[in-house]
Ligand SMILES: Cc1ncc(C[n+]2csc(CCOP(=O)(O)OP(=O)(O)O)c2C)c(N)n1
């Protein structure tokens with residue numbers, strides 16, 4: 001019995017001992033978890049989360065086996081208090097916030113404030129991330145190098161992330177319209193998608209003209225605007241406006257982001273839609289609470305949209321038929337437009353034109369596709385087109401139309417347009433084919449692909465040379481009898497002379513943007529463009545105020561070229577505040593103002609069609625443009641005689657600063673030839689007599 005009791009008590013003691021041991025172990029573990037680990041920054045970084053995968057990723061990346069030693073309390077840009085840590089091993093600093101950590105370079109300490117260089121490395125490890133951070137990263141993944149924008153209340157979360165990143169450059173314009181035009185200029189010059197950011201309400205409404213401008217000229221652009229929080233939409237909240245409702249008619253597509261989950265897909269689609277098919281602007285409106293939400297971020301690599309599948313190839317049978325028609329034609333003409341530039345097809349188009357030896361006319365948007373000295377180039381077509389171009393369009397029997405849209409400024413009176421001609425129309429956008437004219441050979445496809453296919457067929461066939469000799473001779477005669485010309489003068493500076501002079505000095509060293517008006521037409525007529533994307537202008541919408549901000553975007557895209565904006569005394573004042581953007585961001589654009597003291601183009605119409613009643617077009621009241629440039633920190637030159645011009649231009653280039661060259665030109669010069677609105681292409685006004 002005694003033995004039995006002893007055995008039992010030993011047994012109990014043993015069990016108790018094990019129990020105690022286990023209890024002790026548990027207490028130690030809990031103590032470790034709650035005291036030792038939290039002082040380990042890698043764990044603190046995770047806050048309350050215990051995502052072990054994330055933790056080990058952070059440790060691995062930091063090379064941290066041991067907790068980090070020194071902690072500082074400081075301020076990020078004197079605003080938000082933040083904890084700083086120094087790694088023991090590498091000695092680099094990083095700070096923690098709720099969503100990520102960043103390595104930073106410390107320049108100095110003052111009063112417990114860390115003065116920092118911008119973060120030079122940033123990594124996020126949490127699988128869940130702040131939406132604003134996702135936006136920044138999505139842009140990076142899309143290859144965005146520069147964005148233009150203007151902040152405000154609703155978009156602050158996004159701007160906070162823009163501040164932290166170093167993937168792309170953000171250029172602060174001084175007006176939202178200018179931000180979109182700058183992104184547009186960037187896109188036109190680079191061929192990439194332009195990106196702009198604006199805030200809700202007035203920020204967005206200011207951007208609308210930019211969207212419409214890009215839409216009319218088929219320019220790839222993504223505009224990200226912020227919206228009031230979802231819960232406040234429809235309450236007439238402060239700075240609330242129905243942005244997608246407003247943008248709908250002037251964008252290729254738009255989105256209102258409602259949940260975090262749909263954001264990656266929407267951003268991917270936005271870039272895809274903007275740059276694919278017929279390019280155009282896409283607007284993404286993101287409510288403020290969505291920008292502040294946290295979610296999972298997996299940016300898609302590919303995209304499949306069931307209902308949007310541009311056809312790039314072009315129908316082989318149609319292409320063959322079209323080529324046959326070209327060989328049968330007696331008076332064929334190439335009519336080429338902005339679509340050729342959008343599809344980067346200039347090289348192929350030049351080759352096809354050369355092989356077929358067929359004359360070519362360019363729309364305003366296609367200037368530069370053909371080098372100016374090319375013998376087959378007749379020049380610009382349409383309202384202010386050359387005599388030979390417009391006559392060629394009127395007398396042709398086959399119009400080979402590539403990337404054009406039969407704009408009324410080209411066709412004149414539609415019922416009289418191309419009456420003797422069959423039409424081949426190649427365009428990526430099926431809805432543009434047959435919209436205004438009957439098309440005998442419609443080909444839906446990318447011009448680069450379709451023209452390449454045409455080239456293959458043409459190369460197999462015999463040379464077409466000499467076939468159209470009579471036709472070419474006739475057009476040469478037209479060119480000879482009514483060349484593009486003007487009456488130069490020694491008393492006043494003729495605006496056309498200024499354009500020719502810029503061309504002589506800079507040739508293909510410059511990209512040229514313009515505003516809208518007479519100066520725009522003279523630039524299109526008289527500058528010797530030699531490559532695509534050299535001439536950048538607002539064609540479809542005809543937006544005064546486009547030129548200067550667009551030139552800023554152009555300079556960002558092609559910094560190696562001199563960026564010239566040819567503008568008018570009316571247009572330049574529409575976005576004059578961009579002097580500050582260009583000065584601050586060190587973007588040396590040269591504005592050449594053809595100052596006629598008039599809203600010249602409107603004045604010209606008043607002269608021709610309104611009996612010279614110059615209603616509200618006299619711009620005698622003017623600022624001092626030189627002082628204006630200087631006030632912003634740029635350089636200014638006033639040119640009143642021909643001989644001053646070259647020096648002013650050369651000095652402006654040498655200064656490498658933002659410049660304004662004001663040239664006083666003949667006040668009453670007109671743009672000719674002119675097809676009056678509603679007139680026929682072959683009835684051009686060739687001169688104006690009082
Ligand atoms: C935003 C905007 N408002 C009005 C017009 C109408 N418009 C077309 S040309 C023009 C005159 C432009 O004057 P200026 O910039 O001095 O150029 P100029 O014709 O004298 O060379 C106007 C008012 C426009 N195209 N865009």
Ligand SMILES: [Mg+2]
Pocket residue numbers: 517568569570594595596597598599600
């Ligand atoms: Mg003017």
